[in-house]
Structure formats: C-alpha cells, structure tokens
Amino acid sequence: MKKIKIPLISLGLSLITGIIVILLIGKNPLTAYQNLLQGSGLLPKPSYAGYKNMFTDFMVFLNTLTPMVFAALSVVVAFKAGLFNIGVSSQMLFAGFIATITIGYSPLNGFIAKPLVIIIGIMAGALLGALIGFLKYKFNINEVVSSIMLNYIVQYTTSFFINTKYIDVVSRQSKNISPDASLTLKNIEIAGLKIDIPLGFVVAIIVVIIIKIIINNTKFGYEIEAVGKNKEASTYAGINVGITLVKAMLLSGALAGLAGVTYYLGLNLSIQPRTLPTIGFDAIAVALFGNLSAIGSFIASFIITIITKGSAYMSSISKVPAEIASIIIALILVFSACGAYIKLKKGAK
Amino acid sequence: MSDYIIEMKNITKKFKGIVANENINLSIKKGEIFAILGENGAGKSTLMSMLFGMNKPDEGEIYINGQPRDIKSPNDAYKLNIGMVHQHFKLVSEYTITENIVLGNEPMKKKFGLFPHVDLKEANQKVKELSQKYGLQVNPTDIIKNTTVSTMQRVEILKMLYKEAEILIFDEPTAVLTPQEIELLLEVIVNLKKSGKTIILITHKLDEVKKVANRCAILNKGKLIDIQEVANISTQDMARLMVAKEMSFNIYKPTIELGDIILDINNLCVKTNIDVVKNVSFKIHAGEIFSIAGVSGNGQVEIADAICGILPCKGSIKFNNIEISSLSVRERVNIGYIPEDRHKHGLILDFDISRNAVLRDYYKPQFCKDNIILKNEFVKFADSLISKYDIRCANGAKTNMRSMSGGNQQKVIIARETSRISKLVIFVQPTRGLDIGARQNIHNEILRLRAMGTAILLISLELDEIMQLSDTIGVIYNGEIQTIKEASQLSKEDVGEFMMGVHA
Numbered sequence: 001m002k003k004i005k006i007p008l009i010s011l012g013l014s015l016i017t018g019i020i021v022i023l024l025i026g027k028n029p030l031t032a033y034q035n036l037l038q039g040s041g042l043l044p045k046p047s048y049a050g051y052k053n054m055f056t057d058f059m060v061f062l063n064t065l066t067p068m069v070f071a072a073l074s075v076v077v078a079f080k081a082g083l084f085n086i087g088v089s090s091q092m093l094f095a096g097f098i099a100t101i102t103i104g105y106s107p108l109n110g111f112i113a114k115p116l117v118i119i120i121g122i123m124a125g126a127l128l129g130a131l132i133g134f135l136k137y138k139f140n141i142n143e144v145v146s147s148i149m150l151n152y153i154v155q156y157t158t159s160f161f162i163n164t165k166y167i168d169v170v171s172r173q174s175k176n177i178s179p180d181a182s183l184t185l186k187n188i189e190i191a192g193l194k195i196d197i198p199l200g201f202v203v204a205i206i207v208v209i210i211i212k213i214i215i216n217n218t219k220f221g222y223e224i225e226a227v228g229k230n231k232e233a234s235t236y237a238g239i240n241v242g243i244t245l246v247k248a249m250l251l252s253g254a255l256a257g258l259a260g261v262t263y264y265l266g267l268n269l270s271i272q273p274r275t276l277p278t279i280g281f282d283a284i285a286v287a288l289f290g291n292l293s294a295i296g297s298f299i300a301s302f303i304i305t306i307i308t309k310g311s312a313y314m315s316s317i318s319k320v321p322a323e324i325a326s327i328i329i330a331l332i333l334v335f336s337a338c339g340a341y342i343k344l345k346k347g348a349k
Numbered sequence: 350m351s352d353y354i355i356e357m358k359n360i361t362k363k364f365k366g367i368v369a370n371e372n373i374n375l376s377i378k379k380g381e382i383f384a385i386l387g388e389n390g391a392g393k394s395t396l397m398s399m400l401f402g403m404n405k406p407d408e409g410e411i412y413i414n415g416q417p418r419d420i421k422s423p424n425d426a427y428k429l430n431i432g433m434v435h436q437h438f439k440l441v442s443e444y445t446i447t448e449n450i451v452l453g454n455e456p457m458k459k460k461f462g463l464f465p466h467v468d469l470k471e472a473n474q475k476v477k478e479l480s481q482k483y484g485l486q487v488n489p490t491d492i493i494k495n496t497t498v499s500t501m502q503r504v505e506i507l508k509m510l511y512k513e514a515e516i517l518i519f520d521e522p523t524a525v526l527t528p529q530e531i532e533l534l535l536e537v538i539v540n541l542k543k544s545g546k547t548i549i550l551i552t553h554k555l556d557e558v559k560k561v562a563n564r565c566a567i568l569n570k571g572k573l574i575d576i577q578e579v580a581n582i583s584t585q586d587m588a589r590l591m592v593a594k595e596m597s598f599n600i601y602k603p604t605i606e607l608g609d610i611i612l613d614i615n616n617l618c619v620k621t622n623i624d625v626v627k628n629v630s631f632k633i634h635a636g637e638i639f640s641i642a643g644v645s646g647n648g649q650v651e652i653a654d655a656i657c658g659i660l661p662c663k664g665s666i667k668f669n670n671i672e673i674s675s676l677s678v679r680e681r682v683n684i685g686y687i688p689e690d691r692h693k694h695g696l697i698l699d700f701d702i703s704r705n706a707v708l709r710d711y712y713k714p715q716f717c718k719d720n721i722i723l724k725n726e727f728v729k730f731a732d733s734l735i736s737k738y739d740i741r742c743a744n745g746a747k748t749n750m751r752s753m754s755g756g757n758q759q760k761v762i763i764a765r766e767t768s769r770i771s772k773l774v775i776f777v778q779p780t781r782g783l784d785i786g787a788r789q790n791i792h793n794e795i796l797r798l799r800a801m802g803t804a805i806l807l808i809s810l811e812l813d814e815i816m817q818l819s820d821t822i823g824v825i826y827n828g829e830i831q832t833i834k835e836a837s838q839l840s841k842e843d844v845g846e847f848m849m850g851v852h853a
Contacts, residue, residue: 219720222704222711230697235659236688237708238679 006339007289007296011303014331021327022320032320039313040306051194063184063198063267065305067092070204070259071283072290072297073211074125074252078143079292080215081248082228087132087147089280090154091256095124096264096271097158101166104177104265113181118203121261122254128154129253130246137242143249151276159273173270183266200262204298207258212294214251224248256280282308285333288340304329353415354379354516354547355400360409362395369395373409373573375566382538382548384558384579387568388591388644388810393551396568397518400549401433402426432509433518438501442494446487446504447476450511479510484540499530506537517541518549523557524646535561553591553644555584555849567591584851585842592812592845602796602818608635610670611772611804612656617664619651626651626662627828633804633821635772638795640807640815640836642844643825649808650689652825653775656806657686669772682709685766685774687759689781689808695762696750703731703746706765734764739790756787763791767798774798775806780814792818812848816841826850 019029037043041057048054071088078085085091099120103113128150135141166174179186185197215221226234227244234241263279264271286304290297311325353376362370370392377383387393398404400411402420410417413429420426426433440449451472458468476489485503493501502522509517519538523531538548538561550562558565558579565582567574567590574590612633619626626648633639641649655662658678666674673681688694696705707716707727716726731746740760742748750758759779767774776795780788795818799805809815815822819836824847831847832839846852 217721217724219712219717219722222722226697226700226708229699230693232694233697233708235678236657236686236694237711238677238682 003291003293003296006342007291007300007336010289010332010335010339013335014328017331018324018328021324025320027318027320032314032318032324035314035317035320036306036310036325038317039310042306045313051189051192053193056193056195059196059198061305061309062201063196064309065301066198066200066204067259067263067267067277067279068283068286068301068305069208069298070255070262071279072286072301073207073294074129074255074259075283075287076290076292076294076297077211077215077224077248077255078252079287080221080228081224081245082231083133083136083143083245083249083252084284085129085132085147085249085252085256086144086281086284087128087150088252088256088259088283089276089278090147090151091125091128091253092260092263092277092280093158093271094128094154095121095257095260097154097161098124099181099261099265100174100177100271101161104181105166105175106181107178108180110180113178114183114199117181117183117261117265118258121257121265123257125257125260126250126254129256130250132253133246133249136249137246155274155276158271162271162273167273168270171270173272176269177265181265182269183262198262198266200258200266203258204262207255208294208298211255215294220247259283282329285329285336288336289332304332352379353377354413355549356412356415357396357400358410358412360396360399360406360411362392362399362404362406364395368571370399370406371571373568375573375576377547377549378564379547380542380545381563382542382550382561384550384552384562384565385568386553386555386558386565386587386591388553391568391591392571393568394520397433397520397549397551400426401431401518427512427514430513430515431518432512432514432516434502434505434509434520434522436520436522436524438505440493440501440504443492445490445492446496446500446507447472447489449493449504450476450479450489450508452508454512475511476507479507483507483510483537483544485537499526499533502526502534503537506541514546516547516549518551520551521553522550523552523554531557553849555587555851558587559584584849585846588845588849588851589842591849592841603800605636605800605802607637607820608802611635611668612806613665613667613670614652614656615665615667617652617655617662617666619648619655619660619662621651621660625828626655628664629825629828629830631823631830631833633773633806635802635804636799637820638799638805638807638818639821639823640809640819641823641825641830642809642812642815643848645810647825648828649825650777653686653688653777653806653808656775657681657684679712683769683771685769685771687762687766687774687776687779689777691755691758691762696758698751699749701744701747701749702735702740702742702761703727705750705761706731706734706746708765710765710769734761734768737768738764738794740764756783759783759787759791763794767794771803773804773806775808777808778810779807780809780811788814812841812844815844824848 022029022032034043038045040061041054044054074088075085099117102120103117132143132146135146136143162174168175183200187194188197223239223244226237226239227241231241259279263277286300287297290300307325307328311322314320315322355377357373357375360370360373373396385393395404399406402422402425411420418429455467456471457465459465473489480487485507487500487503522534526534535557542548552558562579564576565579566576567587569591610632615630617626617629629652631639643649651660654660656666658676658681662674665672668684692698704727707730710716711722716723728746734740735742735745738760741757742753779791795805807818821833822836822839822844823833824831824844826848827850
C-alpha cells in the first residue's frame with residue numbers, strides 16, 4: 001500500500017490538473033478522458049470501421065504498449081545500479097537498425113526470422129549499453145554524457161546508412177521489412193475481424209517476470225542494488241563495483257534493444273531517419289511513475305500508453321488538443337519526482 | 350575601551366544534545382598569535398566557526414573591539430575585518446589568482462566613461478603589492494588549477510588581506526603542506542603579526558605553536574582547560590593538558606595467555622596522494638588487543654583498509670601465516686572489519702537489517718544457491734543477530750537501517766563482523782558518536798572476543814578507550830609507528846606525547 005501511494009497521488013493530481021486545463025479551454029473533461037479509454041480499446045466507441053471493433057483497438061493498444069514496457073524496464077535496471085540511462089532511445093534505434101538490415105531484409109521464413117530479430121535486438125542493445133558502462137568503469141565518464149553523445153552518434157550514422165542504402169524514395173523512410181521478420185502479425189483475419197497480434201507483448205510479460213526475479217531474488221540483483229545505493233559499502237562488501245556497473249548497463253541495453261525491435265520491427269515496419277524514438281525518454285517518466293520496480297513499471301506503461309495512444313482519438317472526436325496528453329504525462333513525472341523527493345527527505349530524518 | 354580585540358564570553362554550543370563547547374571564556378589581544386590547541390573533536394573548529402559566523406552560539410556573547418556583536422554569517426565577519434583560511438580551500442579553479450582574490454570586490458573601470466568592467470590591470474597590480482608587502486609570493490596571472498596546494502593557501506590568505514581583514518583565523522593550515530612549505534607559512538604568519546594583524550591558529554601540532562604563537566588556549570572535550578603564555582609551557586605539558594583527564598572507570602580484563610601470531614605486518618606502505626603509511630610493521634597474537642593510537646589523519650585508517658584489501662599497498666601482510674596482500678577484498682572477507690564511517694562504508698542505509706546483516710556474506714552457500722538469494726535465510730540470520738546482540742529495531746529484520754539510532758546501527762555492523770568465526774577483527778573508531786551505554790556494550794564485546802582467542806586490532810582516536818582495552822599499544826604519527834609497547838608500560842601522557850610527535 002505504501003509503495004503505490006505516491007504513484008496513485010501523482011496520477012490523481014495530474015488527472016485533476018488535466019481536468020482544470022481542459023475546462024480552461026472550454027471542453028468537457030469527462031468526455032475527453034472517456035475518449036482516451038475509447039481510443040485505447042478499453043471502452044467501446046460509438047461506431048467502428050469495417051473489420052474493426054473494441055477488441056481490435058485493444059490489440060493495437062497492446063502493440064503500442066510493448067516497446068514502452070521494455071524501455072521502462074531498461075530504465076529501471078539502470079536506476080537500480082544508480083545509473084541514469086538516458087540513451088534508451090539510441091539503444092532502441094541501434095538494435096532496430098541492425099535487426100532490420102540483417103534479418104528484416106533477408107528472405108528467411110518467419111519461424112527463423114522472428115527469434116533471430118529478438119536475439120539480434122538484445123545483442124545490439126546490450127553492446128551499446130555495455131559500452132556506456134565500460135566507459136564509466138574504465139574512464140569514469142559520466143553515463144549521462146556518454147549516453148547523450150551516443151544518441152547523436154547513432155541517430156546520424158544510422159540515418160546516413162538509411163539515406164544512402166535503404167531508403168524508400170516515396171515514404172522517405174527505410175524500406176519496409178519483410179512481414180516474416182515482423183514481431184507483430186498484421187491484419188490477421190479472425191471471425192470477420194482484421195487483428196494485429198503483437199507477439200512481442202507475450203515476450204514482454206515473460207521479461208517483466210524475469211526482471212522482477214533478477215532484481216528481487218538473485219545475487220546479481222542484490223549486487224546491482226547495493227552498488228546503486230552505496231558504492232563504498234559495496235567495495236567493502238567485496239563487490240567489484242566497476243564490473244557490476246558494466247553488467248547492469250549490459251542488461252539495461254539488452255532491454256532497450258528489445259524495445260527497439262518491437263518498435264521498429266513490430267509496431268512499425270520501417271525506420272524514420274534522423275529521428276530518435278520518444279519512447280526512450282518517456283520511459284524515464286514511466287519508470288519513476290512505476291516506483292522503479294518491474295511490475296510497477298509494467299502498470300505505469302499501461303496507464304501512460306492509454307494517455308498517449310488515446311490522445312489521437314480524443315483530439316479527433318472532442319477537439320481537445322492531443323498536447324493535453326503530453327501535459328498530463330509531464331505532470332505525472334513532476335509529481336512522481338516530488339514524491340520521491342519527499343520520501344527521501346522523510347527517510348533522511 | 351578594552352585592550353582585547355576579541356572577547357568570547359561564556360560561549361556554549363550544542364549539536365543534537367552533544368556539547369561541543371561548554372562555557373568558554375577567551376580573550377585575544379590585538380596583534381598577537383593565539384593558538385587554539387586540542388585533540389580531534391575537542392571543539393576548536395566549532396568555537397572558531399562561531400567567531401566567523403558559520404554557527405551561532407547557544408549561549409554567550411562575542412565582543413569585537415569591546416563591542417558586543419551578533420555575527421550571523423561570514424559576510425558579517427568580513428565586515429568586522431575577520432577572515433578565515435579554511436582547511437578546504439574555497440577557490441574557483443578556472444580563474445586566475447587575481448580573479449579569485451578580487452572576486453566579490455572587483456576594482457571597476459568605465460570604458461569611454463560608459464561601460465563598466467573589471468579593471469584587471471589594476472587588480473593585478475594590487476595583488477602584486479599585497480603579495481610583496483607580506484612576503485606571499487604568487488604570480489597574479491596563474492590559473493588556480495595549475496598551482497600547488499601551498500600557492501592556493503597563499504591565495505586564500507591574500508584574499509583575506511585584500512578584504513582588509515585584521516583578524517585572521519587559520520584552521521589547521523599545515524595539515525596539507527610539506528615540511529618546507531610549513532616553514533614558509535610560519536614565516537608568513539610571523540610577518541603578518543609584525544604588520545599588526547591578529548592571528549588565530551587552530552592546530553594540534555605543538556612544535557608549530559611553540560615556534561610562532563604568543564599564547565595558547567587548550568581545549569579538551571569542549572571545555573577550556575587552560576590559557577598559557579607559550580614561553581612558559583613545555584610541549585610535553587601541552588600534550589598532557591590536551592589528552593583527557595576524565596576519570597576512567599576500570600573494566601574487568603582478565604589476563605590471558607597469548608596464542609599464535611595471527612596477523613604479521615611487515616614494512617607496510619600505502620600511498621594515496623601522499624605516502625600515508627610508511628614502513629609500518631607489527632604483529633598481533635591470538636587473544637591480544639593491539640591498539641593504534643594517533644591523531645586522526647595520520648594513516649591509521651589506511652592501515653585497516655590495506656589489511657582488508659580496500660586500498661592497495663606495498664609490503665607484507667600475513668594472516669594465519671598466509672600472505673594476503675595481493676588477494677581481493679572478497680578473498681579476505683573472513684577478517685572482521687568494523688570501518689570508521691558506518692554510514693559510508695559499513696552499511697547500506699536504504700537496505701533493511703536483513704540485507705545489511707549479510708552484506709559481506711550474501712554470496713556464501715548458506716545465503717545463496719545457484720545465484721538465487723535465500724531471503725528467508727537472510728531474515729533468520731538477522732533475527733538471530735537481533736536477539737543475540739539486543740539490537741533495538743521497530744520492524745525486526747525488515748527495519749530500514751536509516752530509521753535506526755547510531756548505536757543500533759553500529760551494533761548491526763559489530764554483530765555481522767563478529768558473528769563470523771574469524772581469527773581477526775579490526776575495529777576502527779567503534780564507539781564514535783555513541784553514548785556511554787552503547788560504548789560499554791561494544792567494549793564488552795571486544796573483551797568477549799579477546800577471551801575467545803580472537804586477535805583484535807583497535808584503531809581509535811580516543812585515548813581513554815585505548816588505555817582501557819589494549820594489551821599492546823602502537824602509536825602512529827605522520828604515517829610512522831613511533832613506538833610499540835605493552836600497555837602497562839605506557840602512561841596516557843606518554844602516548845599523548847608520541848601521538849604529537851614530541852616524545853623526548
């Protein structure tokens with residue numbers, strides 16, 4: 001109960017502030033909030049297009065949710081080790097790019113291609129994450145600085161290769177991957193509906209449980225947390241602080257890699273050059289909102305995705321600008337951060 | 350008009366119930382060098398921080414030039430022409446010496462009569478004049494980060510002089526300097542005095558006091574013991590007055606036969622920025638309490654860290670006849686170690702008791718199987734420590750460490766480090782900041798271990814503790830062991846003199 005108090009209060013305060021803002025622009029906040037749920041497939045819409053209903057909306061919602069879950073877990077693992085992984089976005093992009101050019105454009109069939117996409121995504125993300133950890137361990141380079149720099153490096157190098165080698169001249173994006181490599185089965189006809197089936201979501205649920213166990217029940221989890229909370233005492237305990245940091249960033253990067261492949265080879269089928277996915281940054285808010293726990297950030301991802309996913313429908317139906325959604329998310333972050341601060345102050349007394 | 354420039358009357362200051370200064374009366378004459386002597390924690394710095402406006406006295410008054418003054422902040426102090434040279438310099442490392450000195454009070458000039466800007470030329474000139482006047486050699490255009498520690502100190506002094514300070518407080522100014530630099534600094538201090546400044550020197554180095562000071566006040570445990578003309582008192586007497594005279598109640602310590610040599614250290618050297626430990630050698634037997642006495646910062650903590658593998662070292666460390674000096678911390682984890690700073694090193698404050706109870710053992714088979722930690726075993730073990738060592742906590746093994754009192758936090762560390770069957774336990778400042786009851790418990794625990802035949806290394810700044818418990822005492826000064834003797838052959842006064850490096 002104590003654990004979810006701050007997130008609940010943050011959410012409540014943010015929603016109330018959202019109501020005030022929506023009232024100020026002269027719209028009905030209740031219909032606006034209802035629209036958010038409708039847009040996410042959690043409440044029925046008044047009407048649907050052909051082959052669509054609330055269930056298909058919900059599957060689209062899960063598809064959007066999947067990369068967010070992985071990205072938030074990535075932030076959580078880094079946070080546990082006392083590191084601020086602000087490079088989730090570039091780790092995502094790097095993993096998505098590598099998986100796209102190796103498997104996405106290959107003629108492999110689905111049963112081989114899909115697992116390979118996941119494995120390559122994990123490895124590419126882990127590589128980049130471990131690099132950040134290694135720079136910190138070996139040269140004491142602040143992880144925030146190296147992550148931000150890597151964000152730019154990855155953004156521009158991938159964009160160079162996409163523009164010169166893989167560009168689709170019509171869409172100005174990379175060419176679409178083969179459907180066999182996609183982690184989301186698109187437009188599958190079942191019972192008169194066209195459904196997107198996000199296979200990545202199944203993986204996400206398994207990974208949430210694995211990460212929860214790693215953090216709470218393994219020797220490695222104990223070491224990560226000890227290092228994150230007190231490096232000197234960890235050294236005294238005989239923990240190799242540097243190696244632990246590298247390992248934590250490796251795991252964090254691997255999770256970001258999963259976020260990347262479910263985003264670029266699932267939710268989307270192509271990569272927009274010169275653009276970092278905003279999910280990588282939103283994930284920081286989500287992880288904080290989720291109390292920096294695995295299950296917590298899963299729930300937080302769910303709530304935040306309702307707001308982001310439903311905002312398009314809200315703006316088209318109620319004419320409430322979609323930016324309101326960003327305001328609410330920003331407020332959740334502010335309130336969560338305040339809560340964390342209050343907790344810290346209380347703890348210090 | 351009184352002839353004293355500073356008078357501190359009935360000054361009392363308490364921090365969280367601990368009396369740092371008790372009813373202190375002190376008067377300082379204009380133009381003298383006044384030394385304030387005392388051990389660590391005697392209350393020297395607290396007393397001066399009140400003069401400099403960083404703390405406010407709970408009781409008592411401060412008179413400057415005969416006027417009662419309420420000094421609320423260092424800015425107030427500057428206005429009264431009081432300046433302080435801190436132990437840790439407060440300089441902008443990217444600025445030049447001149448820029449640092451004039452910062453906050455820059456000579457201004459207007460370009461074309463319109464645009465005000467700092468007149469660096471004039472500033473450099475002023476700094477040059479000041480430095481020549483007082484013999485403080487600096488190059489005004491050097492960047493601070495490229496200069497030496499002693500230059501930075503001179504810059505700090507010039508900063509005070511630039512602000513026209515008449516009273517200069519030096520807080521342990523020689524702690525960071527080499528012997529040659531100390532000589533230069535003492536010369537500077539004498540020069541400053543000659544030009545009419547009043548100098549207050551906070552220190553525990555007696556030879557420096559003897560060299561330059563006119564009078565000295567000796568503090569002990571927050572009380573003013575004596576004020577003397579330096580010419581009339583020997584350094585030995587000063588050392589004696591500095592160490593506590595408190596009645597120490599005796600504790601029952603049976604004589605026991607010494608066992609085998611457990612720890613054998615030969616020519617141990619530790620280098621951090623400077624050589625902190627120089628060629629230290631000693632042996633500890635089973636059932637022996639070996640203490641290292643010394644003023645803080647003389648290398649004793651580094652010895653403990655080196656034994657446990659936290660600091661790299663040269664020389665030989667034999668534990669049970671096995672050379673361990675190149676092993677990792679983990680491979681030496683069977684040496685019990687109660688570190689000096691329980692919050693920084695000994696505990697993870699945001700973990701609960703159970704997770705702290707296994708901090709150095711969590712990976713061992715009884716607590717960890719196939720990389721899965723056995724949390725129930727953590728709790729069981731913590732519960733056993735809680736009942737065995739009478740640890741007071743609100744929620745049992747799940748109590749957050751941060752919410753506990755210092756004494757109980759220390760108990761957790763001691764319980765953890767002594768419950769392991771270990772042939773050697775190192776205690777560094779085990780009773781720091783604890784009340785009498787908690788101290789008594791810890792002393793009993795140390796004696797219990799001794800009775801079981803454990804070798805004990807006790808490192809403490811408190812002479813009382815060392816005198817009460819030790820079988821053998823080694824005194825360290827400046828990284829070197831001055832003497833090693835059986836406790837019965839050393840008086841407290843002797844130890845005090847060795848600690849200050851002035852034993853005849």
